[in-house]
Amino acid sequence: MSSENADAVSGQGEPVWDVVVVGAGPAGASAAYAAAVAGRRVLLLEKAELPRYKTCGGGIIGPSRDALPPGFELPLKDRVHAVTFSMNGRLTRTRRSRRMLFGLINRPEFDASLVEHAEKAGAVLRTGATVSRVEQHGPAVPDRRTVAVVLADGETVLARAVVGADGSASRIGAHVGVRMDQVDLGLEAEIPVPATVAEDWAGRVLIDWGPMPGSYGWVFPKGDVLTVGVISARGEGAATKRYLEDFIARLGLAGFEPAVSSGHLTRCRADDSPLSRGRVLVCGDAAGLLEPWTREGISFALRSGR
Numbered sequence: 001m002s003s004e005n006a007d008a009v010s011g012q013g014e015p016v017w018d019v020v021v022v023g024a025g026p027a028g029a030s031a032a033y034a035a036a037v038a039g040r041r042v043l044l045l046e047k048a049e050l051p052r053y054k055t056c057g058g059g060i061i062g063p064s065r066d067a068l069p070p071g072f073e074l075p076l077k078d079r080v081h082a083v084t085f086s087m088n089g090r091l092t093r094t095r096r097s098r099r100m101l102f103g104l105i106n107r108p109e110f111d112a113s114l115v116e117h118a119e120k121a122g123a124v125l126r127t128g129a130t131v132s133r134v135e136q137h138g139p140a141v142p143d144r145r146t147v148a149v150v151l152a153d154g155e156t157v158l159a160r161a162v163v164g165a166d167g168s169a170s171r172i173g174a175h176v177g178v179r180m181d182q183v184d185l186g187l188e189a190e191i192p193v194p195a196t197v198a199e200d201w202a203g204r205v206l207i208d209w210g211p212m213p214g215s216y217g218w219v220f221p222k223g224d225v226l227t228v229g230v231i232s233a234r235g236e237g238a239a240t241k242r243y244l245e246d247f248i249a250r251l252g253l254a255g256f257e258p259a260v261s262s263g264h265l266t267r268c269r270a271d272d273s274p275l276s277r278g279r280v281l282v283c284g285d286a287a288g289l290l291e292p293w294t295r296e297g298i299s300f301a302l303r304s305g306r
Contacts (some may be wrong), residue, residue: 001075005227010225010240012064014083014161014166015158016146016158017041017042017043017157017158017159017160018035018040018041018042018159018160018161018240019031019032019033019035019040019041019042019043019159019160019161019162019163019225020042020043020045020147020149020157020159020161020162020163021042021043021044021045021123021151021162021163021165022048022131022162022163022164022165022166022171022172023045023046023047023129023164023165023167023170023284023286024045024046024115024125024165024283025054025109025111025165025167025284025285025301026048026063026110026114026162026267026298026301026302026305027041027284027285027286027301027304027305028044028166028281028284028305029114029115029117029282029284029305030043030048030067030114030118030301030302030303030305030306031120031163031165031283031305032044032045032115032118032123032228032279033069033114033121033123033304033306034089034118034305034306035123035163036121036122036123037121037122039225041122041294042117042118042122042123042124043124043159044115044119044123044124044126044150045126045127045129045149045157046115046123046125046126046127046128046129047127047129047130047131047166048128049109049127049128050108050115050125051109051111051112052108052111053107053108053260053262053289054074054107054108054111055186055229055262055264055295056100056107056188056189056298057104057218057220057227057229057266058077058104058105058106058107058110058220058222058227058296058298059080059102059103059104059205059220059298060074060076060102060104060105060185061102061296061298061299062102062105063263063299063302064103064298065230065303067299067302067303067306068114068302069114069121070086070257071115071148071152072114072116072117072141073110073113073115073294074103074110075105075106075110075113076103076104076105077104077105077106077221077222077223077225078103078104078202078203078220078221078222079088079097079100079103079104079203080100080101080102080103080104080183080203080204080205080223081096081097081098081100081101081203081204082096082097082101082203082204082205083094083095083096083101083173083204083205083207084090084205084206084207085206085207085208085209086206086207086208086209087208087209088208088209088210088211088251088283089208091224092103092208092249093193094204095288097123100150102224104205104220104221104227105217105222105259105304106222112145115154118293120277125224129151130151130152131149131150131151131152131171131172132150132151132152132171133150133171133175134146134147134148134149134150134162134164134172134280135147135150136277136278136279136280137146137296140156145160145279145298146158146160146224146279147161147162147278147279147280149153149162151271157181157259160279161280162280162281162282163277163280163281163282163283163284163305164280164282164287164300165282165283165284165285165286166245166285166286167284168231168264168265168266168267168286168288169265170282170286170287172280172286173286173288174284174289175280176273176274176275176276176280176281176282177273177274177277178269178273178274178282178286178287179206179269179270179272179274180269180270180288181267181268181269181270181271181273181286181288182233182265182268182289182292183233183234183265183266183267183268184214184231184232184233184234184267184268184295185232185234185236185237185240185264185265185266186229186230186231186263186264186265186266186267186295187228187229187230187231187240187241187261187263188228188229188250188260188261188262188263188264189227189228189243189260189262190198190225190226190227190258190259190261191225191227191228191248191253191255191256191257191258191259192209192224192257192258193224193225193226193253193256194224194226195224195225195230197226197253197256198221198223198224198226201219201221201226202221203221204221205218205219205220205221205283206218206251210228210232210243210247211239211243212233212236212243213232213233213240214229214232214233214293215232215233215236215240215243216230217229217230217231217243217244218230221250224251224276225273228244228247228248228251228253228267229244230243230244230247231295232295233289234265245296251264266290266297267288267294268287268290268292269287269288269289273287273288275287283301283304283305284297284301284304284305285297285301286302286303289301290303
């Protein structure tokens with residue numbers, strides 16, 4: 001961070017950014033890009049080093065594609081032309097289309113590319129920066145037009161506006177007062193498979209309605225890796241884990257060692273939940289913006305960030 005990218009507060013000597021964005025996922029990168037293109041001085045804070053893994057199926061639907069920056073090339077791992085539906089492994093049906101239904105990406109690559117576009121537009125990226133809280137009043141805030149972003153190491157960053165895009169367990173969302181109406185547990189495995197198995201899945205995804213209310217499983221092919229996961233309401237952790245194990249076994253994939261196994265809570269906002277408080281706004285998962293049945297969130301992240 002340099003004074004060339006921000007002006008100084010009179011008598012404080014601290015740089016003030018027009019916009020500080022917390023979180024460099026699709027929502028944060030889109031917000032940083034949009035603000036930078038509009039000519040604002042933008043600082044994008046990310047606690048991890050990029051690229052970093054994110055538990056996500058990685059499906060790119062039409063609204064996601066349409067919300068991408070001009071000239072953005074989607075790093076597609078597969079193009080889906082068929083969907084197989086089943087109900088807990090039974091009543092299997094497959095529907096095919098000559099047109100591509102949606103695309104599949106790996107999130108580390110996709111997210112890093114979005115951040116690169118934000119940087120090219122003029123946003124400044126700072127990784128390894130964990131935000132502990134934001135303050136809109138108090139001694140750290142020079143005036144009512146400024147927000148103080150306090151990092152875990154005690155450093156304070158000043159901004160005219162703050163955008164919280166720091167995920168479903170958002171500290172910025174807690175400051176805004178975001179309220180969640182639905183919380184679900186997703187479990188996922190990235191399973192490398194031989195070429196013969198990968199060929200069987202190429203261009204086709206599986207959606208399996210599960211044994212618990214609101215649950216379903218999926219297989220998303222990405223070249224020589226299958227993203228396999230399940231989701232259900234939080235509070236059914238043991239049953240959700242069994243569902244994933246049974247699902248993988250039923251697919252004949254139990255003999256392959258996952259490269260990554262992960263879990264993630266998805267949170268869907270209440271209808272009357274706020275999206276801002278003063279000069280602080282939230283978007284994407286931090287705002288609880290996702291489709292409540294499929295829990296698709298990338299399109300909401302890209303659009304709300306923008």
